[in-house]
Each structure stands twice: as C-alpha cells, then as structure tokens.
Amino acid sequence: MNYPRTPAKKKAHELAKYLRSENPDYTYLKTVFRYLRTELEISVPKTSTKQLPDVPTESEIQRYYEAVWHTRNVQDMVLIKTLLYTGVRVSELNTF
Structure with missing residues (x-):
C-alpha cells in the first residue's frame, strides 16, 4: 500500500528544524543519512560504468x-x- 509522501522540500524543512540545534556539518549529515539508509533498508543504486573514449587509429x-x-x-x-x-x-x- 502506497501512502502519500510529504513533498521533499517540506520534509527537508521539518528535518532542518529538528537537526538545527545540533549545528550539523556536512560530514555529520552524511553519516546520519548513511545510517538512515541502513535503518530504512534502502540500497544506493550502482552507477553505470562509464564508457571509455574511443582510441583513434x-x-x-x-x-x-x-x-x-x-x-x-x-x-x-x-x-x-x-x-x-x-x-x-x-x-x-x-x-x-
């Protein structure tokens, strides 16, 4: 069953209000979201391999x-x- 999602901008605003008191920096937020992905069992999709450029003859x-x-x-x-x-x-x- 799919529940309606909160718009991303609104959810970001809610999270910012919650986290602002902790004075988060980029590294901290990156770590928090890595653990959040684990908690929610969300896998990061693998990026496709880049195609190498053609080598001229x-x-x-x-x-x-x-x-x-x-x-x-x-x-x-x-x-x-x-x-x-x-x-x-x-x-x-x-x-x-």
Missing part, C-alpha cells in the same frame, strides 16, 4: 598531425602545437 592520428603541420593558418597551428606539447586544457590556454 594510427592512420587517424597520422592524418591529424599532417593537418596540423600543413595548415596555412599559422595562429591555429601555434595554438594546437602549444596544446599538444604542453598538455594544457583548451580552457587553460589564453587565446591571442
């Missing part, structure tokens, strides 16, 4: 390097070579 890598080294746009070539040689992320590289 040797010929794809060769075509990529040829395209970079033979480009006519020098600015793009310098930018891409800097990324390749230093290993920085695109977001970390300031554009000119």
